[in-house]
Each structure stands twice: as C-alpha cells, then as structure tokens.
Amino acid sequence: MLRLHANEHPQGPSAGVADALHALVPELHRYPVPSSALETAIAELYDVPLNRVLVGAGSAEIISLAWRAFTTPARAAFFHEPEFELYSILGDQCGTPALTRPWAPTEDLAKHLAGTSVGLVALSNPHNPTGATRPRQTIADLAGGLPDTTVVLNDEAYHDYADVDEDEPSLGALSELPNVLTTRTFSKIHGLAGLRIGYAVGNAGLIGALRSLQTPFSVSTAACTAALASLADPALAQERRALNRRNREALADALARRGFDVTPSQANFLFVRPPYGRPSWATDLLDRGVRVQPVGADLRVTVGTATEVATLIAAVDDVLAAAQTAHVGEQ
Numbered sequence: 001m002l003r004l005h006a007n008e009h010p011q012g013p014s015a016g017v018a019d020a021l022h023a024l025v026p027e028l029h030r031y032p033v034p035s036s037a038l039e040t041a042i043a044e045l046y047d048v049p050l051n052r053v054l055v056g057a058g059s060a061e062i063i064s065l066a067w068r069a070f071t072t073p074a075r076a077a078f079f080h081e082p083e084f085e086l087y088s089i090l091g092d093q094c095g096t097p098a099l100t101r102p103w104a105p106t107e108d109l110a111k112h113l114a115g116t117s118v119g120l121v122a123l124s125n126p127h128n129p130t131g132a133t134r135p136r137q138t139i140a141d142l143a144g145g146l147p148d149t150t151v152v153l154n155d156e157a158y159h160d161y162a163d164v165d166e167d168e169p170s171l172g173a174l175s176e177l178p179n180v181l182t183t184r185t186f187s188k189i190h191g192l193a194g195l196r197i198g199y200a201v202g203n204a205g206l207i208g209a210l211r212s213l214q215t216p217f218s219v220s221t222a223a224c225t226a227a228l229a230s231l232a233d234p235a236l237a238q239e240r241r242a243l244n245r246r247n248r249e250a251l252a253d254a255l256a257r258r259g260f261d262v263t264p265s266q267a268n269f270l271f272v273r274p275p276y277g278r279p280s281w282a283t284d285l286l287d288r289g290v291r292v293q294p295v296g297a298d299l300r301v302t303v304g305t306a307t308e309v310a311t312l313i314a315a316v317d318d319v320l321a322a323a324q325t326a327h328v329g330e331q
C-alpha cells in the first residue's frame with residue numbers, strides 16, 4: 001500500500017541519526033535527561049533566549065497543551081474549515097468550543113473575530129490541506145489586532161518545504177510578540193514522524209504556561225538525540241526541499257493534464273479537485289493500492305518520490321480508463 005494520505009516525508013532520517021541512535025542503546029535503561037540540549041540547539045538556531053523554546057512529543061503534544069492552556073468552556077478556539085484534523089479533536093477532548101469559518105486565502109481575520117470570546121486562533125501555515133501559506137507578517141498583524149490574551153498559534157509543520165522568503169519576520173521576531181506561538185516539527189522533512197518530536201518558539205510567558213502543563217519525561221532520549229543529529233545536517237533538509245518542489249511540480253502538472261483542479265502548494269502535499277466529480281476517487285485509488293486523504297469531494301495527496309508519483313499517476317489513469325468505459329457503456 002502506497003501511503004500518500006499522511007503527509008509523511010518519503011525518506012527516513014539521515015545516516016547521522018541512525019549512528020546517534022545506535023550509540024544510545026547502552027543508555028536506554030536511564031530516564032531521559034531533560035530536553036535542554038535540544039532546546040539550547042533550537043534557541044541558538046533562531047537566536048532566541050532559552051526560555052522561549054519548548055520541546056514536545058511531536059508538535060501535536062504542544063498544540064494539545066496550547067488547547068489546554070488557552071481555551072476554556074467560555075474561551076473558544078478559532079480555526080478554519082477544512083483544517084488539520086487534530087484541531088477539532090482537541091476541542092472535543094478539552095470540552096471547549098470551536099469557532100470556525102470556511103478557509104479563505106485572504107481575509108481580515110482580526111475584524112471577523114472582533115467581539116468574540118476566543119482564547120486561541122490556530123492556523124496551519126502552510127495550510128493543511130491546501131498547502132497555501134500566510135505570510136508571517138500577516139500573522140504578526142493579526143496578533144497585533146487581537147487582545148494580548150488571544151494567542152495566535154502559527155503551526156509551521158510544513159514550513160521546511162516552503163520557498164524561503166528572506167524578507168519575512170524571523171521566528172525570533174514573532175517570539176517578541178506577547179501572543180504568538182509558532183510550532184515546528186521533526187516529523188516531516190527530517191523524516192522522524194515515528195519518534196514524535198517537535199517544538200514551539202514563543203514568548204517566555206506562553207512557553208512557561210505550556211511547560212507547566214507538560215507531563216515530565218514526555219519526550220524520549222531517543223527523540224531528542226535523533227533531532228539533534230538531524231539538525232546537524234542542514235544541507236540534507238535543503239536537498240529534500242528542492243527534491244520535494246520538483247516532485248510536487250511534476251505531480252501537479254500530471255494531475256492538471258488529466259483534468260484535476262490543482263491548488264498551488266508550498267507543502268509536501270497537493271489539494272486537488274478530481275474531474276467528473278466522482279465521489280469514489282479515494283476508494284478507487286485505494287483499490288489500486290494507493291491511499292490518499294479524502295477531504296469532502298476533494299483529495300489531499302502527499303508528494304512522494306518520483307517513483308511514487310509515477311505509481312499514483314498510473315493508478316489515476318486506470319481509474320480514468322474505468323470511468324471512460326463505464327461512461328461509454330451507459331450511452
């Protein structure tokens with residue numbers, strides 16, 4: 001089964017990660033050392049004080065802490081529809097309300113939220129499932145237009161795949177603001193989804209609020225060690241970004257030529273509207289060994305390796321041929 005439904009990176013971690021994990025085996029009977037070595041490395045990477053960084057068991061753990069810290073039954077979380085599925089799950093788990101609005105590439109969100117009681121505004125950026133980005137300046141402007149007590153969660157799980165914009169505010173600059181929290185992950189371009197390791201960068205008050213709710217030892221020694229080893233190889237991330245961009249363009253082009261409506265993406269997935277409005281596209285592809293994520297009548301498709309892209313396109317062609325035959329048969 002070809003997994004193109006979970007936005008995983010198609011390659012695993014670097015060789016340096018494998019060596020570091022192997023060297024760790026004799027120490028695995030020990031409880032984790034505090035994750036401060038990784039937090040220090042991240043603080044140095046973004047040139048921020050150490051108290052602005054928190055490491056978690058995947059960025060999902062940190063996002064979950066943000067729901068617990070900043071939403072209450074009287075203070076909703078705002079997010080778009082569609083969005084990363086976890087956001088609506090967390091509202092249910094915490095028993096706190098969700099305020100939603102259809103996703104729009106440009107909008108005056110601060111104006112829309114005026115007069116509402118919102119504790120957290122969660123925005124995946126690039127957006128899951130469309131892959132569209134919101135410039136970081138827009139995030140800063142939005143935070144400035146909201147009360148300091150409304151926290152903007154800038155969820156950058158896919159930022160490593162996006163084109164670099166030298167002019168955008170740095171994570172350090174965003175962390176100066178009282179109400180912006182940015183989350184990043186090692187699950188995607190670093191190929192470490194199975195180890196569960198991510199982090200947040202934000203104002204010390206926000207980071208402190210999350211840290212006070214975190215379960216001690218939630219982050220394993222193996223996860224921290226692997227993340228540190230991966231950070232030591234920034235060239236690999238750059239290579240992977242370039243390769244993802246090439247494969248994404250090839251996939252977008254191949255699907256567009258087959259009648260799919262393709263939304264421009266800055267991530268490692270594409271949001272596409274299939275031709276003929278067939279409701280069964282995801283099942284039809286699954287029957288041919290390719291798993292993609294249905295989003296209503298649309299599909300979210302992970303960008304794989306060149307070979308995986310070719311396998312997906314062959315499956316799409318097979319579905320289209322079957323649809324054509326059925327259509328002729330009906331006439």
Ligand SMILES: Cc1ncc(COP(=O)(O)O)c(C=O)c1O
Pocket residue numbers: 006007057058059060061084124125128155157158184185186187193196197198
């Ligand atoms: C938008 C977004 N944020 C966060 C995550 C969680 O990533 P992780 O918990 O693996 O760091 C995902 C996972 O797919 C995602 O799509």
